Amino acid sequence: MNATEDALTILRTRSLxxxxxxxxEKAILGGEIPPGKRVNENLLATRFGTSRGPVREALRAxxxxxxxxxxxxxxxxxxxxxVEEAIEIYDVRTVLFGLAGKLLAERVGDAQVARxxxxxxxxxxxxxxxxxxRYYPLNLAFHEFIIDACGNATLAAQYRGLVKKLHLFxxxxxxxxxxxxxxxxxxxxxxxxxxxxxxxxxxxxxSDHVARAKARLLAAYQKAEAQAPRLTN
Amino acid sequence: MNATEDALTILRTRSLxxxxxxxxEKAILGGEIPPGKRVNENLLATRFGTSRGPVREALRAxxxxxxxxxxxxxxxxxxxxxVEEAIEIYDVRTVLFGLAGKLLAERVGDAQVARxxxxxxxxxxxxxxxxxxRYYPLNLAFHEFIIDACGNATLAAQYRGLVKKLHLFxxxxxxxxxxxxxxxxxxxxxxxxxxxxxxxxxxxxxSDHVARAKARLLAAYQKAEAQAPRLTN
DNA sequence: AGATTGAAAACTGTCAACAGTTTGCAGAAT
DNA sequence: ATTCTGCAAACTGTTGACAGTTTTCAATCT
Numbered sequence: 001m002n003a004t005e006d007a008l009t010i011l012r013t014r015s016l017x018x019x020x021x022x023x024x025e026k027a028i029l030g031g032e033i034p035p036g037k038r039v040n041e042n043l044l045a046t047r048f049g050t051s052r053g054p055v056r057e058a059l060r061a062x063x064x065x066x067x068x069x070x071x072x073x074x075x076x077x078x079x080x081x082x083v084e085e086a087i088e089i090y091d092v093r094t095v096l097f098g099l100a101g102k103l104l105a106e107r108v109g110d111a112q113v114a115r116x117x118x119x120x121x122x123x124x125x126x127x128x129x130x131x132x133x134r135y136y137p138l139n140l141a142f143h144e145f146i147i148d149a150c151g152n153a154t155l156a157a158q159y160r161g162l163v164k165k166l167h168l169f170x171x172x173x174x175x176x177x178x179x180x181x182x183x184x185x186x187x188x189x190x191x192x193x194x195x196x197x198x199x200x201x202x203x204x205x206x207s208d209h210v211a212r213a214k215a216r217l218l219a220a221y222q223k224a225e226a227q228a229p230r231l232t233n
Numbered sequence: 234m235n236a237t238e239d240a241l242t243i244l245r246t247r248s249l250x251x252x253x254x255x256x257x258e259k260a261i262l263g264g265e266i267p268p269g270k271r272v273n274e275n276l277l278a279t280r281f282g283t284s285r286g287p288v289r290e291a292l293r294a295x296x297x298x299x300x301x302x303x304x305x306x307x308x309x310x311x312x313x314x315x316v317e318e319a320i321e322i323y324d325v326r327t328v329l330f331g332l333a334g335k336l337l338a339e340r341v342g343d344a345q346v347a348r349x350x351x352x353x354x355x356x357x358x359x360x361x362x363x364x365x366x367r368y369y370p371l372n373l374a375f376h377e378f379i380i381d382a383c384g385n386a387t388l389a390a391q392y393r394g395l396v397k398k399l400h401l402f403x404x405x406x407x408x409x410x411x412x413x414x415x416x417x418x419x420x421x422x423x424x425x426x427x428x429x430x431x432x433x434x435x436x437x438x439x440s441d442h443v444a445r446a447k448a449r450l451l452a453a454y455q456k457a458e459a460q461a462p463r464l465t466n
Numbered sequence: 467a468g469a470t471t472g473a474a475a476a477c478t479g480t481c482a483a484c485a486g487t488t489t490g491c492a493g494a495a496t
Numbered sequence: 497a498t499t500c501t502g503c504a505a506a507c508t509g510t511t512g513a514c515a516g517t518t519t520t521c522a523a524t525c526t
Contacts, residue, residue: 015303015305015509016509016510017293017509018303018305038477040476040477041477041478042476042477042478050510050511051510051511051512052478052511052512053286053289053509053510053511054509054510054511056286056290056478056479057289057290057293058293060250060290060291060293060294060297061293061294061296061297063294063297064293064294064296064297064298065297066390070248070251072248072251072478072479072517073477073478073479073516073517073518074477074478074517074518074519075477075478075518085386085387088385088386088387088388089387091332091336091385091387091388092329092332092385092387092388092391094332095328095329095331095332096325096328098328099324099325099327099328103324152321152324152325153318153321154318154321154322154324154325154395155321155324155325157299158325158391162387248479249479249480250479271507273506273507274507274508275506275507275508283480283481284480284481284482285481285482285508286479286480286481287479287480287481289508289509305487305508305509306486306487306488306507306508306509307487307488307489307507307508308488308507308508
């Protein structure tokens with residue numbers, strides 16, 4: 001039953017170019033194809049065992065997501081956001097995440113609050129033991145949970161698109177700058193505001209969290225720039 | 234010179250599928266292809282004198298914009314947002330436009346303030362004389378100006394995408410509900426806050442403006458629903 | 467040696483055709 | 497009369513090939 005069900009769902013939701021889109025996106029975000037580089041349609045086609053048609057369709061979809069850029073007669077290139085664009089993205093993320101916090105506080109259920117507190121405790125424990133490898137995926141899941149639970153699919157889609165673009169930022173290693181404890185005290189305030197069902201406070205807590213992350217990124221970036229100016233070219 | 238320049242720029246920025254994308258988008262937003270209807274690839278291809286390849290690429294791009302939906306083996310369908318999605322979009326627009334107002338207040342120049350006041354006066358005049366046909370494009374240009382002048386291209390792209398989606402909302406005639414004078418007093422507060430270079434006040438004024446537009450839409454929608462429930466199915 | 471030119475190779479843009487699926491319809495069975 | 501069945505038409509998904517452009521590289525010239 002499992003096998004047939006799988007086959008059915010696969011066939012129903014297939015669309016070669018759809019699969020290709022996800023697969024190519026994975027290759028791009030995984031850094032397999034370095035930013036700035038041209039994407040070779042033939043290479044991708046042979047790699048996935050298809051013709052160039054579906055590959056081109058997938059690339060056009062990725063262009064809409066802002067992950068690649070299409071230059072006529074030269075091909076598609078992996079986009080490479082400059083600092084300015086990263087800042088733009090952070091500003092937009094700030095208000096989007098704030099809205100997510102507000103909406104969540106308006107509709108959150110007890111079970112969801114429990115989940116949030118669970119995440120919080122696990123992250124605090126990971127932070128105490130300086131276990132970054134454990135902290136990072138928890139942090140990701142925590143934010144994903146909020147974005148999903150706020151109940152606005154439009155917001156979720158836009159937010160996820162921004163995060164993907166941010167992954168192409170060349171100095172994205174700096175995005176993590178800021179330390180675990182600092183970030184976690186902000187998480188606590190977010191959860192408390194949501195648990196109190198206080199939309200306004202939750203909105204402020206959530207947007208402040210991203211705004212501070214932007215400030216941390218900027219500080220780390222300027223520091224790195226001073227040490228190795230070549231990074232910024 | 235004009236002709237050669239035109240030809241050059243056309244050739245440089247060409248890409249048949251890019252042109253097709255804009256053209257098909259125009260056909261969709263213009264209501265030529267009604268929401269919910271399937272788009273016939275062959276028809277579009279013959280209409281524009283191309284083969285189906287570029288048409289398919291353009292449709293995949295439009296799918297990314299959220300204007301059409303792709304169902305495997307059945308084709309692409311014009312999306313038809315429900316009220317719930319329209320509400321979602323308004324909520325996101327609210328915070329995006331608020332951010333635009335804040336950013337604008339932080340960076341606005343005297344010339345831009347003058348332009349804003351110009352728009353305001355023209356709109357007020359049109360409102361006084363109940364000239365809706367003159368008011369509507371002015372209102373559109375006013376909002377476009379703010380979105381462009383705020384200096385955040387990421388925000389502008391997202392905002393424009395949302396507005397396009399809203400055009401597919403079946404009861405979009407209701408979007409205009411609310412009256413010219415009400416809306417214009419809100420415009421005045423927005424411009425004054427920006428002119429005062431008060432980011433916080435500008436953010437509130439701008440987001441309140443969209444939030445009130447959402448409320449007006451909802452009121453008009455529920456009223457229409459009570460009169461003709463079939464609209465809501 | 468370095469710059470320049472020209473041809474070949476590689477790659478993108480587009481097309482027409484074929485395979486497989488869905489849809490519409492006519493005829494048969496109930 | 498209505499439902500079911502099976503066939504035909506229409507349409508989507510995908511492919512391979514061809515045309516035109518860009519890139520690479522070697523031979524030539526300064």
